[in-house]
Amino acid sequence: MVIVANVDGETEGEVVLDGLGFAESPRWRDGALFVPDWAAGEVHRVGPDGRAEVVARCASFPLCVDLDAAGTLLLVSSGTSELLRQELDGTLAVHADLSSAGSPPWNEVLVGPDGTAWVDAIGFAFPDGDPRPGYVVAVRPDGSVVRAADDLMFPNGMALVDGRATLLVAESYRHRITAFDVRPDGGLDGRRVWADLGEGTPDGVCADSEGALWYADVPAQRCVRVREGGEVLDVVTTDRGCFSCVLGGDDGRTLFVVGQRWGGPDEGASGRVLAVRVGVPGVTGAA
Template sequence: MAGLPRLVLDGIAMGESPRWHDGRIWFADWMAGRIVAVDEASGAAEVVVEHASLPLCFDFAPDGTLLVVSSTERALLRRRSDGRLEPLADLAPEGTHPWNDIVVDGRGNAYVNSIGFAFPEGEFAPGFVVLVRPDGTVRRVAEGLAFPNGMAVTADNSTLIVAESYADCLTAYDIAEDGGLSGRRVWASVPGDHPDGITLDADGAAWLADVGSAHCVRVAEGGQVLADVPLDRGAFACILGGTSAPTLYITANAWGPDLTASGGQLLAVGAPAPRAGYPGW
């Protein structure tokens, strides 16, 4: 069992998509249309990007370039050195429904998923994953996913893991040299949980955030629960980071019956093992 989480930052409209980068914890405030970076030592917060998109997910390329999924524009954007966002890839030909999470592997390949239907009012349809190469070319590499959400890639770039929120499981794929995916299988079944954001650790386990159950859970491949961090509001996503000790950062929000979030917080709790794989630059 992990310890009790501590508050890092509150006053967030809807925190999501946390990332550890360059000694700071970054997250997207979806309702505010912002990407914010928080210094671990001082707690000082800096608004790095302002961009209206819902969802608003991001990750970093191997050279540190910030890549932003703009669901509104149906595009993958990259942040220039002057702070401006410019298009890297057009996602519109692959689908018109909301684009969701992104993970960039160690070779610079970006995997971006779409839930496949208009959430929450639309009728369910399966989602999919596209591969965006560093040159901006796009191709679909996985289909038939039940609300694909958080994603992670193992440290050796061999496996992509996708949280299927509506299937109560983490699903794995083998990654080919060209970035293609094959060998679909259940990496961990988590009955009763609807996994959202995920992160991998150096012991081969995965942390998953769950909104409805209001907790983060550490699971081994196969589904054995290794640790449980209960919260007083929904856990939307998590990432391992920290400079002096492994730390699990969690974006948590109050999730109401009208399917809106409020009372957003960034939380931190000690973890038994450091991050491994990606996201993580």
């Protein structure tokens, strides 16, 4: 059972997908939910009728995705240090070579409305866990790649707020959300702490229409909604680690939470997608 602890009390969530190897990096676009399964190297699309189908395959761990303003699927192939683009015939083409600006493992990708994509690099190689700083690169629409921000401790989920003028980056190992001003060329300036989360460990994130941020927390098995400054507004608790979340549904008020019982890539098929109703909708349109 999923318990949503917020100002309105408690409610149950609905299981949307179950039995995935490692669910992560969900995205909502045009009435459909996209969910990568890192363990299987597959991207699932759940349509309006609730049916799931595999729409892309790429052997990568991590395997994060996003969609651009035209609905084109972009995938991070961490092992080959490439940002891939799905063509109309379903094949994958190289959109950008990330190796010129850094090294794997590559993690999350976020695409802005002008086609600029930000991709973060964790900063250490699995499975040694040696904490070294990571960074964010900006991939321009022409495929050129530049280093946009450095010294991030396990950069994870990203979101755009303030009319897409501010990029938020979850720093898992610093237990905070870091903000940057977005330059017209996709570069990042004005680094600052947007929210100190105390003991919170942010993974995937999503923004809502009030400028607040939901972040998934693996060790705490919950998703937390915070405003700038770190005030906690709502909490969704589950029975397994929460790795990411996205707002969607017909009215934007469904929070899709992805998670699993974390014991490493070989844990087994405990990946699950849950849908819970929340009060504030997500940001409409492309990222």
